[in-house]
Amino acid sequence: METPGATPPNLQPSTEVRVWPSGWLVSVVEETGSTNADLLVAAADGAPDRTVLVARNQTAGRGRLDRRWEAKPGANLLVSLLFREIPETPHVLTQRVGLAAIAACEQVAGVRTTLKWPNDLLLHDAKLAGILAQARLGAQPAVVVGIGINVGWAPQGSARLGDAVDPMDVLAAMLQAYDELPADISTSYRSNLGTLGRNVRIEVSEGVVEGRALDVEADGRLVVLDDCGITHRFAVGDVIHLR
DSSP, X not given: XXXXXXXXXXXXXXXXXXXXXXXXXXXXXXXXXXXXHHHHHHHHTTOOTTEEXXXXXXXXXXXXXXXXXXXXXXXXXXXXXXXXXXXXSTHXXXXXXXXXXXXXXXXXXXXXXXXXXXXXXXXXXXXXXXXXXXEEOSSSOEEEEEEEEOXXXXXXXXXXXXXXXXXXXXXXXXHHHHHHSOSOOHHHHHHHBTTTTSEEEEEETTEEEEEEEEEEOTTSOEEEEETTSXXXXXXXXXXXXXX
16 A cells, blocks of 8 residues: 555555655555546545556556557556645646646656647657546546656656655655645646747647637637638647748
8 A cells, every 4th residue: 555544435545655645545556457547447446636656567557549559568658646625727736736746756856847839748849748648527527637757767759857756755756736826826837837938739639720828718628720810729739830
């Protein structure tokens, strides 16, 4: 058991002993298919707010648009966080996890990262982490936010924190940083969103738009002014930062 308290339903924690920030119920497993999928099941079984599941290896991890997420066993931080206290605009939880991850990477590895809309962390313009949120509706609603941070291994073209960094140290710092975020993160989010002010290409199912990213609205939509002076608002889409 990683943290004093009840074991989240259906989760089998490791025997590693570590002190985590107060209020988080953390379990670590050696291997699972997907920490997000496991926590969604646990949510249906009554797992409490701020339940956290870490896997040293994922065999069926997924990113946005059902893309496969892979990492060498034990090398990276693969973790999901379950939230019962859901804000009016649930995407704020993803933003808060992203900001907490930025603070953790700076504290533990001494690197300065930025956010890329809608859900990536970049280090020197290369992808360091991806975030995926999934909701469970019904009688016991919950949002599960998963994040995978490249620590000791990264695919070609991506970034990593380095061999000297312990993924569990990153997690501990991230949970602490999450607790220290202010109630209103809108200013902090915008200041850490490297997409704003850049020329971007947005790829959506309807086609492609190129323009300048101007702002993010309260509902999380990205505002882009295209080369013809037309303003577009995107709730989803793949973003490419243009030079």
